[in-house]
Amino acid sequence: MEQGEFALSDREFNRVKARVYKEAGIALSEAKRTLVVSRLGKLIRTLRLNSFDDYLDHLERQGTPADAQDFINALTTNLTRFWREDHHFTHLETYVGQLMQRRPRGENGRPKLRIWSAGCSTGQEPYTIALHLLAAFPELKRWDFRILATDIDTNVVAKAASGTYPETELSGLSPQQMALFERAGGGQVRIPAAARELIAFKPLNLMNNPWPMRGPFDAVFCRNVAIYFDKPTQGELFARLGALIVPDGFLYIGHSENLGAGGGNFKLVGKTIYQARAQQKARDAA
Template identity: 45%
Template sequence: MQQTVQQQEFALHDGDFRKIANLVMETTGIVISDRKRAFISGRLGRRLRTLGLSGFGDYCRLLESDAGDAERLMLVNAITTNHTAFFREPHHFEALAANVLPSINAAQGQRGGRLRIWSAGCSTGEEPYTLAMLLCEQSAQLADWDVKILATDLDTNVVAHAAAGIYDAERVESIPGNFRKKYFTAQADGRGVMGEAVRSLISFAPLNLLQGWPMRGPFDIIFCRNVVIYFDKPTQRRLFDRYADMLKPDGWLFIGHSESLLSVTDRFKLVGRTIYRRIK
């Protein structure tokens, strides 16, 4: 009923929908198909009410105006889907601890090495914090190493949430008990605050993957999971080519469970379940 009322309040006509979809594609690479029309109408209907606009035509004119820069950012934040969890797709973290980190350690062959990891599409931070907890658990193996994790996302709201490092009780409860006891501090309201040992390893920043990347790299490991499913094939090809350039030779790439590099790029070799290594 609420959806019907909202659709009547703000009718999203074909021309306005195409304008919004094209703007999102040009800005972020995210493809919005017609079946997403109700989703877009619902998410952006809130923005129209907040802005006091009478319809999507007015909203499109705002987006296209010189004063529309700030609203284009709000548009991206409004339509971005952010589903994540601590230790999501656990086989990746098992492989990281059992195979990837020992391989990097052996390749460097010395104490005091350097390790750089990029969590691209970090959402509210559960992925990079999981990585940081695992690295803390490997302190003996990584003794005296220079370890840093870069965590980026298109949505500025979720980046701010991640940087705060505060999670609701149900989120914290999903973390294995030994990690929870070591790396979280419980608050009176049941929420958990990420500990400084973990937070100190991570730098959070907003980043549009389709635009310029200010960091130089190279990275040893890139996590980009459940991100490219929203991109078309040409955009995926360009992105993975840039990832290959940003990785060290033989660097590791982790992608989502429903993603594949088949017919997308030949610069990586599959070495595990949605785990790849750069080969060129």
């Protein structure tokens, strides 16, 4: 234990685990003990409390909604980057290219395209979707094209909405990809307005039931999010996502994930790429 750190007993760690599982579906492993000590320790100090037990009692008895949110924000893992698992964006481009050939005009006279980045972290995933598709199909600017980007962590949602990143975030990208960002000075890059305006960033806990939006979405990205959930929770989540995806639309998941019990309405069509079956086809297959 480092100087100034609060000791975390097994019983207290179990209390932390039970709370974050109940609130966010996150199943903390033993390996997260150090992270819990350092991240929640800061909150305990800010609240001028003396131990993890005091802190958990505070959350249960007189904690404000802001305290409850700080607890969640402290325990999420937000690692992400632009064009992460880039084969998904190549696949999405082919799919949207096909939709553009055949999609009829909607009520407002413009064809509709809806994509959801569920667990968007600091925004690199939804911005990659927007930048990639606008570069491939400039005519999408005349579509009714919206991206919903949600995360349980309110800090990352606020960061994402700012649309500004340190230039170092672009390392590893191709010159063509780098050219899609605006230079903001002071070592910062900014997402151009045309891409920013497509995206609505909202806080959303995927464990909430029901979700506030009705969909349907042409594609959903839920990548490297379910990895923090246990198997039953993952199965339920993917099944619920399946119900919000148009027949023959796509679900993109993280490189180490699979749909488990939630895969009934999907077929695997590429590496971590699943296509939603039409409901009739799904019933036939059952």
